[in-house]
Amino acid sequence: MSKNQNLSPLFNLFWENTNLNDKNILGFVDGFVNEEKNIEQIKYPTKDLELDYPKDKLYKIMKNRQSNRQYNNYQINKKQLSSLFSCFAQVDNHRLLSSAGGKYPIEVYALCFNVNKFNNKIVYYNYEDNSLSIVGSCSNWDDIKSITGAGDVITGEPSIMFIFVGFPNRVVSKYGxxxxxxxxxxxxxxxxxxxxxxxxxxxxxxxxxxxxxxxxKNILGLENSDAIITLGVICGK
Ligand SMILES: Cc1cc2nc3c(=O)[nH]c(=O)nc-3n(C[C@H](O)[C@H](O)[C@H](O)COP(=O)(O)O)c2cc1C
Known part of the structure; x- marks a missing residue:
């Protein structure tokens, strides 16, 4: 977890320029006011083949995916927790995810708000043996939400917030x-x-x-590393 060795100065600059904090969040949100609602659709003159939608389970799962912003403080159990973290596993020496050059620059952390026996714990997912390590403590969702940029639009408490942390040096050392x-x-x-x-x-x-x-980054205890916070996902019911 070494500090950034500046192997990719332009990516670093881009990253700094897209940083959000309590000072610039209002400017970021202001930009939404002039949002163009209509997405320009690409249209070619001919449609040469009408396709069918699959009728299988995978398609149904994909079809039912949607963003939800209302939660009810639901306590998730070990079975559900295992199901969610399995997305990032390594099974039979093979990850469930592809990665450029097999460098796997993404690590998964989570803040547990309503997770049986793990409330207010921060966990790190060990993909090799499919286990969680407690790496710290966190406040309740209500105290954290102001630094998620989404405090106003989320109602109720989610069970867990996944945080996808990138370690750029792993991948820019090969690909610049x-x-x-x-x-x-x-x-x-x-x-x-x-x-x-x-x-x-x-x-x-x-x-x-x-x-x-x-x-x-500070909450996760990664302030002295080259870690970058890519995105969060809150889950619950
Ligand atoms: C990169 C990315 C960032 C997003 N950030 C937020 C966010 O901060 N707050 C939020 O309420 N939704 C966020 N969303 C969800 C989108 O608003 C949502 O996916 C989109 O409106 C389409 O709706 P659907 O997911 O229900 O199909 C984000 C989605 C993506 C892909």
Whole structure:
């Protein structure tokens, strides 16, 4: 977890320029006011093949995925917790996720708000043996939500907040600046795996793109590392 060795100065600069905190969050949100609602659709003159939707279970799970912002303080149990974390596992020496050059720059942490026997614990997921390590303590959701950029739109308490932490040096040491791109893409893989599991479990989730980077990094105890906070996902019922 070495400090950034500046192997990718432009990615680092981009990262700094997209940092959110309590000072610049209002400017970020202000930008939403002039939001263009209509997404320009690409349209070619001919449609040459009408496709069918699959009728299988995987398709149903994908179809039922949606963002939810209302939670009811539901306590998740070990079975559900195991199901959610299984998205990031290594089974038979093989990860359930692809990674550029097998560098796996993403690590998964979570803040437990309503998790049986783990309330107010911060956990790290050990993918090799599918276990959780308690790495610290956290406050309740109500005290944390102000640094998630989503405090106003979420009602009730989620059970858990996953945090996808990137370690750029692992990947930029091989790919240079383009490694930063790969890291962000890979974070999306982890999140999509999780969202589909949430859908399968008939639970609720939403991605949180407005996390205050440094505050979250400090909570995780990663302030002296090159870790970057890519995104959060809250889950519950
Ligand atoms: C990168 C990313 C960041 C997001 N950040 C937030 C967020 O901070 N707060 C929020 O309420 N929703 C957030 N969302 C959820 C989107 O608003 C949501 O996916 C979109 O409106 C489509 O709705 P659906 O997920 O229900 O299909 C985020 C989604 C993505 C992909």
């Amino acid at each position: 600046e383009r490694g930063g791109r790969f890291l962000l893409i890979e974070s999306g893989h982890y999140i999509q795996n999780l969202l589909l599991r949430v859908s399968y479990e008939k639970m609720r989730a939403v991605e949180l793109g407005g996390l205050f980077d440094n505050d979250i």
